[in-house]
Amino acid sequence: MGSSRTRLLRLLVPTTTVATAAVVSAVLSPGLPANAATSHHDGGRARSVIFINGDGMSAAHREAGRLYLTGLGGQLAMDKLPVSGQLSTSPHDPKTAVTDSAAAATAWATGTKTYNGAISVDVNGKPLPILGRQAKEAGKSTGLVTTSQVTDASPAAWFSQTADRDSQDEIARQYLAVSKPDVILGGGEDWWLPAGTPGAWPDKPAEDPSEASKGTKGNLIDKAKRAGYQYVSSAKELAQAKRGKLLGLFSNEEMFQQRPEGQGDVYAPAVDLATMTKKALDTLSTNKKGFFLFVEEEGIDEFAHENNGSRVLQAMASLEKAVKVARAYVAAHPDTLLVITGDHDCGGLTVEDTSDTDESGSDLSTEDGPFPIHGSNLKFVMDWTTTGHTGVDVPVTAEGPLSTLFTGKHPNTYVHKVLSQVLTSRH
Numbered sequence: 405m406g407s408s409r410t411r412l413l414r415l416l417v418p419t420t421t422v423a424t425a426a427v428v429s430a431v432l433s434p435g436l437p438a439n440a441a442t443s444h445h446d447g448g449r450a451r452s453v454i455f456i457n458g459d460g461m462s463a464a465h466r467e468a469g470r471l472y473l474t475g476l477g478g479q480l481a482m483d484k485l486p487v488s489g490q491l492s493t494s495p496h497d498p499k500t501a502v503t504d505s506a507a508a509a510t511a512w513a514t515g516t517k518t519y520n521g522a523i524s525v526d527v528n529g530k531p532l533p534i535l536g537r538q539a540k541e542a543g544k545s546t547g548l549v550t551t552s553q554v555t556d557a558s559p560a561a562w563f564s565q566t567a568d569r570d571s572q573d574e575i576a577r578q579y580l581a582v583s584k585p586d587v588i589l590g591g592g593e594d595w596w597l598p599a600g601t602p603g604a605w606p607d608k609p610a611e612d613p614s615e616a617s618k619g620t621k622g623n624l625i626d627k628a629k630r631a632g633y634q635y636v637s638s639a640k641e642l643a644q645a646k647r648g649k650l651l652g653l654f655s656n657e658e659m660f661q662q663r664p665e666g667q668g669d670v671y672a673p674a675v676d677l678a679t680m681t682k683k684a685l686d687t688l689s690t691n692k693k694g695f696f697l698f699v700e701e702e703g704i705d706e707f708a709h710e711n712n713g714s715r716v717l718q719a720m721a722s723l724e725k726a727v728k729v730a731r732a733y734v735a736a737h738p739d740t741l742l743v744i745t746g747d748h749d750c751g752g753l754t755v756e757d758t759s760d761t762d763e764s765g766s767d768l769s770t771e772d773g774p775f776p777i778h779g780s781n782l783k784f785v786m787d788w789t790t791t792g793h794t795g796v797d798v799p800v801t802a803e804g805p806l807s808t809l810f811t812g813k814h815p816n817t818y819v820h821k822v823l824s825q826v827l828t829s830r831h
Contacts, residue, residue, distance in 0.1 A: 450805035450826040451694035451739040452544070454685075454730045455512075455819075456482075457558055458723050459505060460705025460750030462798045467755050468713070468775070468786055469720035475778035482727045482744045485801035490813040492797050493748045495520055496527055502795045505705070506569040508747035508816055509561035515820030523557065523575065524565040535820065536562035536696065537583045539827040545691040546585045549680045551659040551673055551722070552702030553592025555579075558747060562698050573619040580627055587687050587697075589680040591655035593617075593637070596624040604637035605656045611670060615656035625651070639675045647687050652680070660715075662706035665772075669710070671718045677701055678725035685733050694739070696827050699726055708751035713772035713786040716751075734804055741807060741826060743819070745800040752789030752796075 458465065470480050495507035496517035503511075504520040511517055514524050514532040524534045539546050548559040555564075555572035563585055564578040572595040579585060593605045597617035603625060607616035629635055633651040636642045642652050652675070659673035681699050688695035703719030727744060734740045758774045774783035800819075802810045809822045 448739055448805050450741040452689075452696070452737070452741070453539075453694075453823055453826050454697050454699065454733070454740060454742045455823065456723070456727060456730060456742070456744040457509075457698070457700040458482075458704050458720070458744070458746045459552070459558055459700055459702045460708045460748065460793070461701075461720075461723075461746030462749035462753070462794075462796055464749075464753040464755055465704055465708070465716065465720060465746070466799060468753070468784070469717060469724065471755070471777045471784055472717045472775055473721055473724060473778060475780055476782070478778065480724055480727075481731055482724060482801060484731075485742065485744065485803040485807070487802045487807040487810050489800050489802075489810045490797040491745060491800050491816045491818065492813070493816050494795060502793050503748050503816075504557070504569075504793065505747050506557035506561065509558045511816040512747075512819040512823075513561040515817045515824070517815075517817060521569050522567060523569050523571075524561045525567050529567045531565035534562055534565065534583070535823055535827050536585065536698075538824070539696040540584060542828055542830045543691075543693040544827065545587075545688040545693075545695040546583070546697075547587030547684045547688050547695065548585055548590070548698045548700075549587070549677065549684050549726075550590035550698075550700040550702055551677055551719075552590060552700065552706075553595060553657055554588050554590040554653065555592050555595050556658075556702065558700050558702075559590070559698055562696075573621045573624070576619070576624050577621045580624060580631055584631075586695075587650045587684045588633075589642075589650070589652040589654075589675075589684060590700075591653065591657055591659040593625075593653035594656045595619050596628075596653060598622060603653070605653070607656075609656065611661050611668065612657075625653075639679065642675055642679070642683055645683070647690060650683075650687055658702060658706060660703055660706070662703070662710060662715075663712075664710045665712045665714055669707070669712055669715055671703055671707070671715045671722075673722075676725065677722045678729045681726045681729045685729070689733075689737070693830075694826075696823075699730065701726065704746075705750045708753065708788075709791055711751060711770045711772060711788040711791060713775065713788075716786070717775065731803075739805060741802065741804040741823075743800065743802045743807075743810065743823075745819075746798040747816075749794045749796045749798060751791065752794045754787045754789070756785045756787050758783050758785055 661670040701723035707715035
């Protein structure tokens with residue numbers, strides 16, 4: 405595709421110094437406009453990036469959320485962004501054509517497809533350059549916010565490199581020693597402390613006795629404090645935290661209990677995603693060179709794995725509130741690129757009418773609901789076809805400088821091609 409684009413440019417552009425530069429740029433950044441890195445594209449130059457992941461969220465999850473939260477004529481904030489497109493999600497894995505979160509986030513953060521379970525390493529286990537670290541090297545502030553463990557696969561790929569996504573204590577160590585994000589907010593305190601050393605979140609809580617400190621890299625919370633991080637573990641402490649390097653861990657593991665409906669499932673984060681997002685933006689925005697912030701709602705994926713529609717809709721509501729915070733920031737800071745997508749589909753969800761009957765003949769298809777359509781007497785059903793991931797495309801919406809590059813259908817590695825234009829720039 406890159407070579408045909410170059411030939412087209414040679415036919416249409418006069419042979420001048422400018423034209424030659426455009427051709428070279430097209431070759432170096434295939435799939436992007438030749439002037440993407442240097443022009444005032446989409447109304448200005450991008451200085452900062454907010455990248456929001458609804459983990460496990462495909463088009464059906466967004467539609468279910470739209471009906472439940474805004475009604476038949478309504479529109480989610482995440483769908484009001486002026487630019488929309490699609491991303492394919494397949495990994496480079498010899499065993500499967502369906503991605504997990506690790507391979508998907510690696511595609512975003514490095515521009516390289518890899519095997520499931522890999523955190524920003526290639527198929528041979530070789531570490532790849534990561535945008536979170538490159539943004540810091542370019543002088544920008546960086547941060548991550550998630551309702552999962554802060555060391556879970558999706559945030560980890562931007563800020564660490566390891567052959568196994570389960571090495572979450574090693575991922576935490578790399579955060580402090582290598583990539584040094586300025587803001588780290590979410591769950592997963594268990595991975596920051598050695599076994600037998602409970603922190604603010606006690607070992608073996610009643611809601612899940614299997615949760616307990618399990619790190620093997622020493623007391624990383626103490627190391628974070630010595631490195632200049634403020635450590636907070638509650639909503640009150642987060643609200644009182646001053647600007648500067650910030651580590652907040654608000655649960656043992658994920659910030660919820662992911663189980664089937666009525667079997668101990670809980671979605672009640674100690675600090676909601678929107679609050680964490682706002683605090684992160686308040687902190688990172690002090691850098692005149694800009695910032696990169698990764699925001700994730702993990703509950704969509706985890707509860708979709710359980711075919712738990714009620715909790716998925718709660719998680720969608722949480723994500724929607726965080727999106728509104730991000731959009732308000734972008735409205736006041738138009739040099740910010742905002743991108744919202746999902747890493748993959750989870751659950752094989754379809755949205756059906758309540759009068760429909762399941763004729764698939766498969767025990768794997770589970771009808772969930774009915775759920776009310778906001779402002780209407782009508783209802784809808786969420787029909788799950790699997791408890792795993794699927795390979796369908798995910799929607800992407802965007803606004804701000806360079807956002808129009810997301811128009812059309814692209815592989816998930818394309819995210820890296822666009823974001824690197826902003827995050828590796830020292831301007």
